[in-house]
Amino acid sequence: MVGRGSVDIHVIVPTLRDSIAVSTYPQIEGKMKSIIFFTFATILSIALSAQTSIPAGASFDLGFSPGGTSLAVVEKTIASAKSEILVACYEFTSRDIAEALEAAAHRGVKVRVVADWKAAQAKYSQIRILVSAGIPVRLDHHYEIHHHKFIVVDRISVETGSFNYSTAAVEHNAENALVLWNVPPIAEAYAKEWARLWDESTNL
Numbered sequence: 001m002v003g004r005g006s007v008d009i010h011v012i013v014p015t016l017r018d019s020i021a022v023s024t025y026p027q028i029e030g031k032m033k034s035i036i037f038f039t040f041a042t043i044l045s046i047a048l049s050a051q052t053s054i055p056a057g058a059s060f061d062l063g064f065s066p067g068g069t070s071l072a073v074v075e076k077t078i079a080s081a082k083s084e085i086l087v088a089c090y091e092f093t094s095r096d097i098a099e100a101l102e103a104a105a106h107r108g109v110k111v112r113v114v115a116d117w118k119a120a121q122a123k124y125s126q127i128r129i130l131v132s133a134g135i136p137v138r139l140d141h142h143y144e145i146h147h148h149k150f151i152v153v154d155r156i157s158v159e160t161g162s163f164n165y166s167t168a169a170v171e172h173n174a175e176n177a178l179v180l181w182n183v184p185p186i187a188e189a190y191a192k193e194w195a196r197l198w199d200e201s202t203n204l
Contacts (some may be wrong), residue, residue, distance in 0.1 A: 003077070004066065004138065006019065006182040008171055009065050016169050017033075017187070018029065022075075023044075030064050030201055039123070041128060047074045051180075052185070054180075054183065054186075055182065055183050055184065055185060055186075056191055057086050058180060058181060058182050058183045059075060059180075059181045059182065060178060060181060061073050061179045061181070062176070062177070062178050062179075063163075063176070063177045063178075064175065064176050064177075064189070065163065065169055065173055065174060065175040065176075065177075066147065066171070066172075066173075066174070068170070069177075070161070070163045070170070070176065070177040071073050071094070071096060071097070071170050071174050072176055073085065073163075073178070073179050074097055074100075074151070074159060074165065074179075075096065075100050075165065075176040076179070077151055077153055077157065077179045078100040078101060078103075078104055078151065078153075078157040079099070079100065079104070079181075080129075080153055080154075080157065081104050081109045081153045081154055081192065082109065082154055083109060083110065083112045083154050084109065084152075084153070084154055084155065085101065085109055085110070085112070085151060085152070085153055086112055086151065086152040086190075086191060086194045087101070087111070087112070087113040087114070087115075087146035087150075087151050088113075088114050088115075088146075088148060088149070088150050088151075088164075088194050088197055089115050089119075089148065089149055089164070089165050090115070090116045090119050090145065090148065090164055091116075091125075091164040091165065091169075092113075092115060092119070092120070092125055092126050092164070092165045092166065093122060093124040093126060093166040093167045094124055094126065094166055094167055094169070094170060095126060095167075096170070097111050097165045098126035098129055098130055099121060100201060101130060102130070102133045102135070102137070103134050105134060106131065111135045111136075111194050112135070112136045112137075112138075113127070113130060113135060113136070113137045113138075114137070114138045114140055114146075114194065114197045114198050115127050115137060115138075115140070115146065116139070116140060116145060116146035116147070117139035117140060117141045117146070118144075118145075119146075120137075120139055120204070121160065126155075126165075127198075127204065128204070129137075131204050135160075136203075137203075137204045138198055138201035138202060138203055138204065139186060139202055139204055140197055140200065140201040141201070141202065141203055142200055142201075146197075147166065148168075149161065149162070149163060149164055150188045150190055150194075152185075152190045152191045152194060153187075153190055155184065155187050155188060156182060156183070156187050157179060157180060157181045157182065157183065157187055158179065158185055158186055158187050158190050159177060159178075159179040159180075159181060160178060160179075160190075161176045161177040161178045162175045162176050163175040163176060163177040167173075175184070181190075
């Protein structure tokens, strides 16, 4: 109770477990009710609008390590490219994936890579080999770990998952790789984040 003559207003929102008690003066009771209902209606509408549907016609491929199917998913993603491949990566020691990117570049696909600067110094890193093959690479110094592992193909499809583009991920780790085909809105969101990373990074 707040002050003399005040009343308790109990507002029950169906999506909430408990009621919310608000104490106020009688003359502003109606206004408080309106404010409370408007507030919760806004929160609920935001929560509902955050659920975005997958575009019609989308499909997927999924692979796991051990077993080799993670690598197969990544290679299939790269092979599908017709015009552009955007890569964001942490560890990159897989010669198979490096060769797939080099082959894509040789057939005219625009390939670009943004990578973790520390992981790029690893003994078996393929990053400098990609640069030697003419593929533009930038290194990101802005984070303790640049832990992304995703590939955007033609602004249409996206490969992502726990799978680093590394020999360890192929041969020793428990990993997953997922490619979503024909998902332009998702691909564009990833491409936008990739562009932000690229812009803040430095050429190798």
